[in-house]
Amino acid sequence: MSTETSAAASAPSHSENALHRGLGVSSIVAMVAAGAAPLAVVALTTPIIIALSGSVAAPLLFIVAGIVLLLFSVGFTSMSRHVRNSGAFYSYIQAGLGRVVGIGAAVLALVSYFLLQVGLYTYVGVAVTGAISRFSGVETPWWLWTLVSFLIISALGYRDIELSSKILLVALVAEAGVVLILDASIFFRGGAEGLSAAPLNAADLLAGTPSIGLMFAFFCFIGFEATAVFRNEARDPDRTIPRATYIAVGMIAALYAVSAFALVIGVGPSRALDVAANDTANMTPDLFMQYTGVVVHDITNVLLVTSTFACALTFHNVLTRYQYTLGSLKVLSPRLAEVHPRFRAPSFSSIVVTIITGILVLAMTITGLDPINEIYTWFSGAATLGLLTLMTLTSIAVVVFFRRHDDRRITRTVIAPIIAALALATVVIIALANIELLIPDSVATGILLTLLVLAFIAGTILAVRMRRAKPQAYARLHDQES
Template identity: 50%
Template sequence: MTNSPEFSPPAVAAPPAPDESSHALLHRGLGVGSIVFMVVAAAAPLGVMVANTPIITGISGSAGAPLFFLIATVVLVFFSVGFTAMSKFVPNAGAFYSYIQAGLGRHVGSGAAALALVSYGVLLIGVNGYLGVATSNVVSAHFHVDIQWWIYSFAWLLIIGVLGYRDIELSSKVLGVLLVVEIAVVVVLDVAIVVKGGESGLGVEPLSLSTFASGTPTLGLMFAFFCFFGFEATAVFRNEAKDPDRTVPRATYIAVLSIGIFYAISSWAVMEGAGSGSVVEKAKADPENLVLDLAASYGAPILKDVMQVLLVTSTFACVLSFHNVITRYQFTLAGKGMLPKRLADVSEKHLAPSTSSLIASAISLAAMALVTALGWDPITSIYTWLSGAATLGLIGLMVLTNLAVIFYFRTKASAPTVWHSLIAPAMSLISLTVILALVIANFSLLVGDRTTAAVVGGLIAVAFAVGLAGAEVMKRQRPDRYAELAADTVRRP
């Protein structure tokens, strides 16, 4: 969500990683479909359509949201080429951190690990604040019961904790059901708009270059990229996949393409339903109800009600997905000696990193209690500030990952083709560097004001610095553990 706002001869593996025995205990039944469900759920497609597409339209001053999404899809497909090629050489579940470490060194990798944990952590809390508000609004509107938003936020975290503690298949099934339902309701709205011909006939104006160039397209692009966050989590689940060397690449491409195509088609329908010539003004005037009103107008009032309820379940699925990602990051880092070893324990009953999940839940609950006690507004402060921090951190990690892919295949291993090792990663690097520059230049807009931007941006910088310092301390005090950080990289001739 955004702010409201493949190959050569057989591989020779390096010495076993210290957490190998733990990995062997993990459930290994996830197929392509299960991973795709969890990753796409993290993108919260219904939430993007209802909450974010109007924001993208209003803040960019353009009806070009479909093009923004298509451009983001192309860039992320380029990113996925190097990302998935790297996954076969770095066979652990650290994703961004593992690849950055393999390509740029253990210090930078450790900084990336800390940055990833903080970025996903604050994103979880930010979206959970939004979830509490959305739940409170639905219950109040339909049952006339007024309960404070933070009570719902805590309740959802407890439910997520139970699901995260158990076998990953349970989360996968829950997310799969919720995802199918929320996509179905958006498709119903899309079809209704097409059948009725939109506000003034269907056209391709939202896909035209003139529309794209109107307003401030750089802001639209920036927010469009944020709607894809979580797609890289395909690699985080590799230890629980049936055949990770095949499953992870397939799931990554399917996730990126399915998310991007869905966003582009559905946002085009929204532009046509509201009218390409007037959708910007409507989005600025009432972003919260733009899509919901279209549901009532083109479908029926009941469709609007269903969308409001499913917005809650969509956001819940998003938070659950982020919890699972954090749990597996912690599990992998603990196995490498970068976090307490207990976090690398695997439940013999659930075949899952249940201890890591339990700790992640405890930290989330404590963080939620802190921001609640501070009296932060759930939307303008918790959601806006923390999702802004996550935007900066995760795009920074993607830029570093592109650099790592290029350096790794230039200096340590031979990739299948120059396309995988240089051309696609370089194209992605250039594009994402531009996006990162846009985020930095517009960070005060992203989080609200310059003071908040300095504080939130400082948090992201401190997280990376702490990771760097941690690697230096480990190098001096535990050189054996420091040497093991890169123990599970597979080098192929």
């Protein structure tokens, strides 16, 4: 049975056809790239990668991560033609590895994205507070701006997806623009020590601890997989989703690699390690001031706010579509598949996302935890680990699915996904071995890792209960093949 037939049979009769189908390649790329928060990566994460890897070869780490994710995308996009709903990781894992494992993956994905979303909301609040303080000297509580951004994103998520995509496109163009201005200014002025190929020296990949740098480089790409989540709202999904995925990964990798190269050149290869290690937070802002002037520097401070806001908006929409798909297949409540008659969006699912994230953010605020060093760091670290695990399972599922269907495109359906699976599994192992860098608190580590494991187990239990209580709906899931 095809997935389209399955979804139609199990969802409310109006939901599948009522969704807005106006998203093109550029709109989906904008949402995914905005979710990657490129300005925040260049300003904050890249110096961390340089410091933790102990090497100026950060551009190569981004290139390696981009190549692995492009290999992952080969199998990922091949599956998109056979799995015709917006479940992404969940749907692909189920198609290859079965319904029980698939629904376990679905719950793990939901928990991972919710953790990431809570961390992003706290980050937005801190970013706004910092910007206000820099421009006016007035100190305001971070939770106030977290609440404001939460309300705005909740309102946008309730409405037509095209409104969100237009806002995200503007945010992406603006933040990518200032990053490219910095890069061009550094290259034009020759950097601190002249233009040099030192950041591209492959021998430096063996220096320091490149495995940790690579782990954080992968973290910077989290969210690109959301291209498939917007499948049901794409104009021509069989063409749009593969194109958007390749463009998003390629564009993000190129921007990160070029910008990392520029940062090293801007500071000077001989000083980059020391500056990144001893003045991580100010490395990029200082370069903006030095090479672009105070106006662009101040604009960048504002765009850091819009960058993190855009990221939070993207993942609100991702969570909404994940729930929508699970509701349409009766894995979760069918109400999640209801589509607003005016906005043609899964608005009820958006409300549920709003309620859950609101409760979680409130709970974290009450605890008094530090919004960046604890809430954001811990939650985003755990989410990264969960999503990398799902990507590994997806690559394995691609191989199993196409071997079962005797697909003869060996490169696309075997070689590329196997290489991706091995590379991603290695990154997961690295992340576990260095979990204290992702989640520095040992108690938080235990709680969050247990939560991820329990999420997967809960999903498998949900699948078993669904098989017993709703055998017809369970049968209609049937590997979700077209």
